[in-house]
Amino acid sequence: VLGAWLLYKAFALEMLISMLQAAAAITGMPASLDDMEQDLDSIMTDICRVLPALIGKNGSFLGMIGASPILRLAIVYFEKRSRPAELAWCLKMAAGINGEATGAAARVLHQTLDPEQRLSLSIALLEQLSSVYDEVTAGLLLNLATDLPHSNVNKILTEILASQIERGAGDNVAALIVGSEVFLDRLLSLASERLASSSDYATSTPDVLLSGYAQAIAPSFRHISTQENATSSLNFASHWMDFFTRALPSTMIIAQYDRFITIFETLVLARYANLVAECEHDLALLASAKSILPPRWLFVLLASGLDKTMQDQNRKYIGGWMLRTDLKSVDNALGFVDLLQDPFMPWAVEGTLYVSSTKRHGKGIRCQHGERVANFISSVLRRRSDGRAVQSVLNMLLDFLIARQASLFTSAAIHILIGIADGLAQLRDIGLPNESIDKVLAISSWNTLSDIASDALVIQCHKTYQLLLVSTRTTQPSLSNLSRDRVVSLIAKVERFQRSSRSDSYTQDAGLLQLSNRDLAIDQALTKCQKLLTTLDDGLEWDSTELLSQLQDLYTDVAFLEYPRQLLLTSPRVCFHPEVLRRAVDSGRSGDRQIAEFLQSTLTQLAQVATRRSFAFAPLIVSLRRALLTVPDAAGLLNMQDFLVTISQCPPQPNVDLIMEYSMLTILDSIAPGRVNTAIYYGFPEGHGFAAYLDLIGRLGAQYDGLAMGIANAILSRWKQQKDPPPSVSPWKTTLQLQVLLVCLELAHTSESLEQLGRIVDDLLHILALEPLPRYRHIVEWMVARMQLAHLSLQSHSRKLLATRDHHSNPKFLASLMKVGVMLAGTPDSTEDLASNLAMTFVSHSASSKIVVRHEAQWSFPQLMEVCRRRDWTTIIQNPAYTTLEDYIRALPRFGDPPSERIMSALDPMKDHSLTNLTEGLWTQLDDTRPPLTGREDFLRLYEADRQYFTDTWPSCIMHLGPPISRAPGPDPFVKADPEPIQASTTSLTNLESKALQTKGTAYFATPSTSFPSTPPHRTILISSLVDNALNLGGLSRCAEIFGAEALYVRDPRVVADKAFISVSVSSHNHLAILPCGVEALPALLEAKKREEGWRVVGIEQTDRSLVVGSRELGDALLDRGGEEESKIVLVVGSEREGIPARVLAVCDVLVEIPQVGVTRSLNVQTAAAVVLFELGRLRRERDGAGKKGVAGVRRFKEHAADGETELQS
Known part of the structure; x- marks a missing residue:
């Protein structure tokens, strides 16, 4: 009856609404429900009063008679009336009737409510959920909160869900959030954090991995790989583990965690450079959105790999991987800024990285590492979601620069500032606090840098300062007095940079820039230099004594100031001015050589300075060229022959500091492209x-x-x-x-x-x-x-x-002579006789047994025939032997597609000269x-x-300039291409094991936990006294140490210093006792070991009573005596040719031989020892029931444990 009554009410409501809509369509008037407000409110009140009871008692009956249409109408009504609480109540009722309706209800909410309404509705639902938890309300909130990432609703709902997990409802929560990536990620991260807080599970979290390295971490990794702590007795941890394994497929979780363990072992513990490079694919997966592991696991891995105790090559690879990889999926995660602060930034500013990556690119020099760091910082800042996140990164970077000012590599500081400025330039309305402005202004006041570095720093600080003024909405008067003074100085420096055409004088800025005494002295010397130049250009009126006095005074200043850059660019124009050289020549003719001696001494010293500061070479040689071409007689006076020869033997090349300065010039060129920075700072x-x-x-x-x-x-x-x-x-x-x-x-x-x-x-x-x-x-x-x-x-x-027939002694020389012959044949003065002789020679050389000669003849012959055709030398071009050979050579694939070396080495001695x-x-x-x-x-x-200059009297150069070189389009051949950036991983999570990783050097992780019950000690000694080859002894040392022998006996312990021994042993002798035992004393030693210490002697030799490796008989023979005797074995190997002599065989308890399939009769002694040592270890492990890696080994032990401990869970 109640259901029928509700249906009647619903149909009446539908009819009223339909009538209004039809009337509105006919009349064109807007439809209104105001006239029926009282009736509608009455119907809705009835529905809201009756529905809870019906749903609680008989939801299926209500669904059958049409509750869904009623609720649909109620939803429409409350949405029109903007009553979110009632609307949410109706949506909850709809989801209660049909669980699948939750998603549909959420979609209606998204379509009908604005963000403020969704927020208020979420708060109302949170209050209800906090008092009484039910999945329908949680599902609606889950969809609402996904659209509210920065509200407290997210955090509160996460805590509510976490409390449900800890109460044992992890299965239900996992089923609820499986479609929500946001909450799945939050709860998975929270799961790792809560598990980390459990005392029994603590050693399974990555935090412990930061406490040490190989010795400290290895036990922790064995702990992880065996999963001993996964059986925590705490319900708290087990509930989170239940959620973890329900939220994601268990195989996926295990695969990723196992893979992480292998990667950590490879990067941090094994440290083989080639294996570290193989982990790039897995690192990309960990940094992608597909990773199940929380980002902090990746951060711990990277932090461990970048630690200062790691090899530089591995640190360079891991840091370079971070710079090349798109980390957008993890760089907003908790802990990323800490990773940047330490250890990433200390690694990223190491000077060797900047020096080694600074190369010439086109016309400029660029620092590739610096550019990558700047781009990385810029991308990190751009991807920050709010002002607080930006501020955390920005303050970390600025504090890092200020703290390391004294030791910071200059190029590193500038590139970090470039990254900051570029990142801030692409952010809008982030609302930063103004504390960063003071730090930027403090950096701009650094005064210990070179001119170029200081200008680059100032420009970047000024750019960052202007961007921060906009972002922080700060005005200059609101700054502190110190900051305002720094702003004035910063602006003055920028204006000086913008108006300067040459950095020859500082006088105009002395009041603002507070120059040092040295800078003022340089400025005075520059002024003196300019006056001398003016005097020399206008015509010299001084006598030789006065001129010499002025030159000596100037050069004394240059030397006293330790050859500053500004004076090295200017003083050669004075000292080697044509008027000075002319006066020196004239004085020399009259017997006065004082000026000439001064110029010789000055040239020698400036040439020496140019070898250390290569920028001084260009102004020196340009001044000399002008003066000597004007006064050529001065060449002997200056001893130019020795000077020019010395330059050819040791061309001035820029040192590291100068190369870094040039890279900063490239930065300045990008800031002020119309400004000729090279000429301003370094002249030519x-x-x-x-x-x-x-x-x-x-x-x-x-x-x-x-x-x-x-x-x-x-x-x-x-x-x-x-x-x-x-x-x-x-x-x-x-x-x-x-x-x-x-x-x-x-x-x-x-x-x-x-x-x-x-x-x-x-x-x-x-x-x-x-x-x-x-x-x-x-x-x-x-x-x-x-x-x-x-x-x-x-x-x-x-x-x-x-014409020689000896092609073997020097084939390269013959090839060069053929090239020269073709060059000469193509010149206008060549003769047909020369070409004919060359053709006959090339025919014979084309069949040479030396590849170099044969290939050169085959390459040169068609070129010679082409010359003959141009000159119409018929005796050659009509010779059928020549034409047949030419056709054959031209048909060869390599002739049509020659190697690049052939094209590069082509030369026409006339046109190309x-x-x-x-x-x-x-x-x-x-x-x-x-x-x-x-x-x-x-x-x-x-x-x-x-x-x-007046150059009419100058002679012409013996070689003309010539046309430009025609080059094929493509990259600069002298520029190394930048590595491609690493893209986010697209690997399916189910294919993690598709690419195997080498685990060289990590075999000790296969050893089960030391918590196994005590077993008899296993001891092995290898005796190689019969072996005399140092290479073989080195190999035996290596095998003995790898397979766990405690000592190696040799004939003479001094063999460990032999280069052949060391080359094979690879330092294994440093971890193994090397003891002496001569050949004559060997039987007595073996007898004493057997009689006094209970050792068993095993010899490796092929005899009629030898037991075969791998057979059951060998195992029984070695392990049949019980007690401890079977764990103490002396292994004897024979000499390379005679093997084990009879008197030693007589002492052996067991003789062993290795089964063979091939024809070769024997193995090398190293190989034989390795096989038997491995077999001995295998037999011992089988007896003890240990040695299986990971979970299987621990399970085997626990199955045999007497205390009946619960079987280990995976």
Whole structure:
């Protein structure tokens, strides 16, 4: 009756609503329920009064007669009336009728309520749930709270669910939250934390892993792998374990935890570098959203791997993995900031990482590690969810910088600030407190940095300061007095950076920047230098004495101030001004050599400084070039030959500090791209200096007699005196030497006699016969071709050598002669006779037994035929033998797709003879990853700068600049590509074991817990007194230590110092007693061991009564005596040839041999000992019932335990 009455009420309500909707559709007027408010309230009151009783008594009957439509109408009504409490009550009723309706009810809530209504409804439901727990209310709250991640509803609901788990309802909670990733993750993390708080389970949590390393951690890992503590007697822990195993498939949990154990063993305990690299896939899985393990397990693993006690190579790999990996799934987790603070940031700022990763990229130098750290910090800040999270990371980074100011690597500080600024720039409306501003301003006041580092630091601090002003909504007047002073200084430094065109003077900023006494002295010296330059440019009126006094006064300041950068860039223009050199030459002619001696001394000292500070080389050589080309007679006065030779032998190269400075220039270039920072701080780039150096030799040699030949002889004498065969890499050899030699020999073509040139060609051919490196050989081939091209009679020197039939003594030399022959054949002055002789030679060499000769002949022959076709030499191109051979060679796959070395080493001695090809041709890529010292752009800048001087009297360079080098599109060959970032893992959790990990060095984890009952001690001694080979003894030491022998007897203990022994033993003798026993004393020793100490003697030998390894008889023979005797065994191995002699065999209790299948009669003594030692250990473990790894081994023990302890749970 009640059900029918409710149906009537429901249908009446539906009819009223339908009528209103139809009337609204016809009239176009909006539908309103105001007129029926009293009737609707009455119906709803009746429904709310009757429904609880019906649901409690007979929910199925109510569902049958139509309770769901009634509730649906009630939901619509309360939603329209904005009455969330009644609406939630109706939704709860609907879920109570049909459990599957909870999700639908939640969807209705999402669609009909705004966030504030959902929050108020959640609070109301929480109050009800706190007093009386029921799953329907919890399910509705679960869906509501998922959309409210930052409210207290989440935390309270998590605690309520946790309390239910601890009361034993873990199964129900697991079923409830299985579809909610947010609460599943929260409760799984909470499960690990609650389990960690249990005293019996504490050693199974990762926190204990931080307390020590191999010795302390190994027992803990055995504890985890055997799961002994999983049988906790505390209901508290067991309830959480129940929830854990119900919320996720048990196989998945076990697989991930077991995998974690293996990874930890590999990274932290075994520490093999190659095995650590193999764990990258598993680390990516742990850092992904697919990981079951809470993030703090990953953090503990990474923190342990980055500890200072670990090997640097492994720390570098793990830290690099963090920098390359997208950690968005874990970087907001609790404990991540602690991981960053220590140990990640102390590792990330180590100077060696910055120095080793600073490389040339294109025209600039970049620090790859610094850029990765900056990008990492930026991404961490960008992904913070609120101002508090951002502030925690920001304060940690700024505090870290301030605390380590004195010891912090400069580049590290700047890149950290870059990361902070970039991260803050991409955040909006985060509402940071203003405490970070004071810290940034404190960092901006650091005054112990170099000019470039200070400017880079100031720019990044200013950028960060402006971003923080916006984020914290702070105004400058609200700062402290100290901070306001620092702001004024910071702004002054930024303005100075923006307006500076050269860093030659500090006077304009002295009031703001508070310069030191040294800086003021440098400024005074710069002013003095500028006045001298003006005087010299306007025309010198001083006498020689006054000029010398002024120069000495200036250089005394330079030396006293320890050659500061600003003066090294400017003083050479004064000391080696053309007017000074002209006065020195004039004074020298009159017998006054004081100025000349001063200039010689200054040049020597500045050259020495340039070897330590390579940036000083460019201004020095540029000033010398201008002065010497204007006053060439001064070359002898300055002893330029020795200076130029010294530079070719030891080209100034930037040291580590300067390379790091150049990397900061790249940073400044990115901040102010229109500003020529290199010129501002260092004047000329180093490539500009080497361009001036080569150009000076090419011009001055034509003006100053004997200079070019003197340099050539100095370089040739060292190269032709090298030993045969020379080492592949010699520290005294440089590419610049051969480049200078080529330029000098170009000048010698017209100035030296044919006889002298012939000797030079012979020297070059001798060098070519010895030199192993391709790039050096290429330049020597170039020089030989140029000299024989200039003097055709010199070609006979190489023709005789090319016709040799000895292809075995020096095949590389023959290959080079063939290359030179093809070069000469392609020149306009070549003859058909030369080409014919080469063709016949190439045909014979194409069948050479030496691969190098054969391949070079086959590569050169088609090129020679192409030359003959261009010159229409019919006797060659119509020869069927030649054409057939050419067709065959061209059909070879390697000819159509030649290796890159063939393309790089191609040379036309006419077209390719230019400064551009000499300095940056493709040949520079042959066998060196270092970029060229200079290039075409440097020569162009040099010649552009020459326009400001009067150069009409300067001679032309012996080599023209030439066209630019045509390069195939692609990456810079001298730049190493950055490693690819690691993407989040997509591996299925069910395929964790698809990739095996090596566990080398972690076998001791297989040993069960030391809680096993006591067993008889197992003792083994290996006796190798009959073995005399040090390699075999080293191997026996290794086998004995690995398989647990306590001592090794040898004939002479001094063998442990033998290199052969050490190379095989790999330090095993340091963990094993090495005892002496001679061959004659061996039988007596064995008898004493048997009689006095109860040892059994086992010999490894093939005899008629030997027992076979693996047989039951051997086990019975070794283990049949009971007591302790079977646990004390002396193992004797025989000599390599005779084996065990009869008198020793007579003492043995048991003889053992290894079964064989193959034809070879015997094993090496090391191998035989290893097999028997392993078999002995296996038999002992079988007898004791131990040795199984993990759960199986512990279960085997517990099954035999007398106390009847409960079987171990997995």
